[in-house]
Amino acid sequence: MPHPFQVTARCTTTRARTGRLSLVHGTVETPVFMPVGTLGTVKSLTPEDLTAAGAQIILGNTYHLYLRPGCDVIDRFSGLHRFMNWDGPILTDSGGFQVFSLARLTRITEAGASFQSHIDGSRHLLTPEKSIEIQISLDSDVIMCLDQCIAYPAERAAALAALEITTQWAGRCRKTWREQSGEKNALFGIVQGGMYDDLRRMSAEALTAMDFSGYALGGLSVGEPNQMMYDVAEAALPLLPGDRPKYIMGVGTPEDLVELTARGADMFDCVMPTRNARNGQLFTRRGTLNIANSRHRTDTAPVDSECVCYTCRNYSRAYLRHLYQSRELLAYRLNTLHNLHYYLDLTARMRSAIAEGRFEAFRKRFYADREPGGAA
């Protein structure tokens, strides 16, 4: 099992840390935010845009790519990198979350997840073996084990059953990865257990015993209160090996990234910066701004005067509002560039703060700046 992670600095007052993750297609400095490129494209952006915004690694979705365009298409390109023209690292999820959230008539058995495509209603069976095979064919730098995600709230019995299936599947994923991957790409296990600390512990211990390149917390940000997510992460993260990267899946707001970094998380992914951009919600150091607001109609200032992204260097709020109100395609691209830059810059600033021993000061300043109503 490749162990590509190295801790490079630690905060003395929190569990925050920096690290370096060496993957087949490049090196990733952590804490890291991974833009989501569901269908082999981070919506509206080219790979050059992603690099300019500071992206180190992006995420692809196994469920989506398997259904469309289909693995036979991507095989012609020997994987996702050449297909989409991104030569940096890629992490792929296992499909478990989409089967839970997007597919229809899903039935989970020990064999795997049987589901109906959200596109054409065709039936499919996603087994742990098949999920890994697909991810290998995508040539993913970080392959995720298939897991069973549950809704919030969930009964303890349901959380336990999902955890046990996830553990069993993790073993089968590991076996398939060993037999078929050439063992060069990293494989991460996913901790489940709902909001039950003892179940999270049981899951973490079982996965740690199997030995993975890294570990993720799955099943968070599924509707639970924020503080509960922080508490579950705070309890579960220290149970994972300190020399492995710790990834919190599907999270979150800027505040979530800061809080979970303080609790020892290294990796994040979320559709929030890209999706909110397409809805006109722009993140800034001073708070979140709704570009549709009529107060921006004649405003010649950029979204954030402190921001150095392409959008803020070249365009005004008035122009962005005009594009957005007119449903112009360029609106989505310029907004997405800004929001991703914000997220990627936030993690870069956290890395510097941790490395320079001033993470607590950074965190205080972050909240002082983000006070509600600060940005309009």
Place this chain on the structure above:
Amino acid sequence: MPHPFQVTARCTTTRARTGRLSLVHGTVETPVFMPVGTLGTVKSLTPEDLTAAGAQIILGNTYHLYLRPGCDVIDRFSGLHRFMNWDGPILTDSGGFQVFSLARLTRITEAGASFQSHIDGSRHLLTPEKSIEIQISLDSDVIMCLDQCIAYPAERAAALAALEITTQWAGRCRKTWREQSGEKNALFGIVQGGMYDDLRRMSAEALTAMDFSGYALGGLSVGEPNQMMYDVAEAALPLLPGDRPKYIMGVGTPEDLVELTARGADMFDCVMPTRNARNGQLFTRRGTLNIANSRHRTDTAPVDSECVCYTCRNYSRAYLRHLYQSRELLAYRLNTLHNLHYYLDLTARMRSAIAEGRFEAFRKRFYADREPGGAA
């Protein structure tokens, strides 16, 4: 009246010619194709994309920008250039064509065009004076006179009446331009007259007598047969002063550009490359390609192996088809980049061919290559 045009080469067997148009924001080599940036954005592209694709000048729409975002917004930026971050030349149309094609309940009187907004139904009166004032406030490099466009087919009496109003308005436009513009930006007159050669002659003579920086043929490509458009242009273009740029508005296909250049036209604009891109129709030297076609599903080749645009250098037909079928935003951008590059490269190749005395050979080769079915 600024006369910013200089003929730089002539074809010996056709009326094709090259020229140089010196405008406030830069110099334009003709024949030139002007990408259409209706609402202050060439749909899906940044100014940097336009420059990389070879754009020298873009077109903005007075009618659209007047309604949205409104002139008071653009005034805050001292014109359209800074608002949209494009520092090259801009030509604006007068609003006449949109009043004819897009607005509702339009009533034309000598005073001007009274119409109802296609957005919110509000009523407006666009006079020749107002059209010029708006274009001056946009700081357009080439201002167009307000004209009355008519449908095809049109009775001779209707064509004559529209021509007479257009001539009268041209005089008022010229007066407003002289009084309010500082006379630095160019002003073009628009020849009307429907498909009647004698009316086109009457219009051309009246406008030539007034003296404009350049002349356009309006009211073409409104549904008439292609050959009729070529015939009207062939008869009308020589009636315009040889030392002024000649612009055919709203045209056209690649074939139209070649044929009308051969008849002496210098400038073109059309939504075809950008709109067709968004519908998956891609232009190539070998013909037009429908990217949605299932034959491209696993095709690792670029759209056009001879093309050096960003899209063809980096992406396959299979990837473009996948993006298009998935309605991904990047599809529109990559397709638009390719189509605009095709149009801009076509005019660049015509310029070289004319300058090097081989336009007739170029034209033959162009048709041989574009044979139907060549590209799939």
